[in-house]
Each structure stands twice: as C-alpha cells, then as structure tokens.
Amino acid sequence: MEYKEVIGRRRTIRFFQSWRPVEREKIQIMLEAARIASCAVNATFLKAIVVIRDDIPRETLDAIKTPVSGLNIELAPVHIYTFADMGAYKGAQARLKKLVDVGALNATHGWSHKFVDEFVWPNVLKPLAENANQPSVAAAAASDAGIAICQAMLAAVDEGLGVCLSAFQHEHMNKILKAPPEWIPLWVLLTGYPAESWEAGGQRPRPPLEEQFFEGQYGKPFKGDPKVTEQLKAAKMIQAPAPLPWRKEEIKALARMFGLPE
C-alpha cells in the first residue's frame, strides 16, 4: 500500500475478529516500525509488552477494563501495552556519542564527543534524567513514545490489521506485565483483524486545516491549496467522510453478530 493511503485508511477499529489470531511476523513488523521511529537524544522512550489476550486470566482481563474500553479489550486478540520509559535518559550520553560516531551528528552542527561529555550531558541530559518526574520531562518522553506508537499503528494498517489505542487499568495488568516502576503506562494498542469493514464507517470528522494550523503566528490560519487537497484525495489519504450511507446497517449487523446492545 502506498504511504499516503496507509495514513488515509487508519481508523480506530472497535470491532475485531476476536477469534482470529494475528501472525507473529505482523506483530514484529509493527514493533520494528516503532523501533526505528524518531526519538530525541536517541533515547528509546517507548517500551512495550506484547500479550496474547487469551493468555490473560479472565479475572485480570475484566479488571483492566475501563468503563469505555471493556468491549475493545475483550475483542482484540493481541494487546500491546505501551509505556514511556523515564529511565531512557540515563544512557543518552553514550547514545549521542554513537550518533557522532556513525555520522548522524557532525561537527557541521557543532557536535563532538567532547561537546556531549562536557556540555550536553551535564547541562541538559543529566538534569532531565534526575528530574524525570517533572511533567514537562514526562510529556516529552510520552510525545516520543507516541511517535513510535503511531508508526506501529500505520505498519499494522499496511499489514491489513486494525488497531485501537485504548486506556487500561494498569495496576491490575502490571501484576502480569511486571513493568519497572520508571515506566509510565500509556495505552494498550489493541490489535487484530477488523470485524467491521476497514472503512469503519468513513474517515472521522476533523476540523479544517485552517482551524488547527497557523502560519507565522497564532491566529493567522495556514491556508490549504485546493489542488493539494484533490491530490490527497486521489492518493486516498483524504477519503470519504463518515458516516458512509450503510454505517448504521453495519453496526446493527455487528451488534447482532456479537450479541451487543443496539
């Protein structure tokens, strides 16, 4: 699938084929996509634990459901529990020097081993590592983790899977996961084959470009070019908006198939 179409086809899938396992290689593809994501100071903030839903004891599965995520958690055959590793700053000094060694960070931009050791580490990274509980530090780590999660999601879509980022009750699940205390729980990336059509009723409503993005300063909308919009429609990145005409009938059919309220 072409890249723009992958972006265009991504939806939050809420009905999974609960009976159909996901091939292990497809999970690996998702994780590899996350692994090579952009990350500040080359720190791998995203950590994740893959769990097969049917390996989770029933009482734990029930306990981790939030009021609005219960059905999603139950239907998805694969759960990828994601975390922001606040300990990831700790190895950043060595990782930055590795980037110098491989030619990613160069003298052209002011980088050297000595600069890392004598300036970046003591003045920037060490204070961050020592104040990892500060909201701004945690937000930066979570942002990087989100970028990596997004790549995993898009890779899943490219593999024909459906994904849904969902909240979960961490304290119950961690009895199984045994995640280290410095890992901040983020989301569970629910993964499986969609039971609903991949369109899932159409592309979700979003505000127009001009409401969300600005040029030069806040209040000056970034104006899109209608020609570009047409190009993106042709590339299937911008798709038919929800609701597609048959969506209500699809939901009725799904509700009856799974025995859900209408």
Place this chain on the structure above:
Amino acid sequence: MASIDKPIEEYAAVKTWFTGLRDQSGIDPHDDPSRVAFLKEFCATLEMDPDELVAACLLKKEGRETKISIKGRRSMAERIADFQAAGTDARERPKRGNTIRSFLIHNGILLQSGIQI
C-alpha cells in the same frame, strides 16, 4: 418505588430511548414488540418505572450535580444479568439483557456488557 401507571411510551426515559434508537442506531423502536415487553417485565421485576430505572444508576451530589453512580451501575448490571439468565429460550436470553442495556445506554448510562453470545 413505583410500578408503571401509564403507557410506557409516555415516560421520559422511554421517549429518550426511542429517539436514540431511531436517530443514532437507525432502528424503528416499534419494529419488534418484544423490546417494550422486556422493559415492562424488567420494570415489574424491580418494581420501578422506566424513569426510576435510570435514576437508580445516577448519583445526586450535593443536590445539584448528577454523576453516574458506580455502585448503582454495577448493581443494575447484575440485575440485568439475572434478568437475562431468567429467559427460558437460550437464543432469547441475550436479547432480554441487551434490550435493557440499550434502554439505559440511550439514557446516558454507561454499560458495556461484553459479548453476549
């Protein structure tokens, strides 16, 4: 506690339910007579009218703010499960429970039941 003392369609909660079925779910509330029959039976079992069923899931805080009561919702979910299990026909049971869940959901009461098959 009150029993149903007027046509069930006249209760505000039933009107809300019917509107939700029509507008959100694309379902004619009258297409299946069992829908209202199950609600009446459930109301009789709990000795509540439809509006009271909804109120039982809510929590009035300081006389003004109304929030969803976790205890009330859990209790109601258990009663619905009992009502569902009381069905004599195995194929009818999920429909019994889901009818009541649908009624409460369209009245803003969060009730995710999971798969009922």
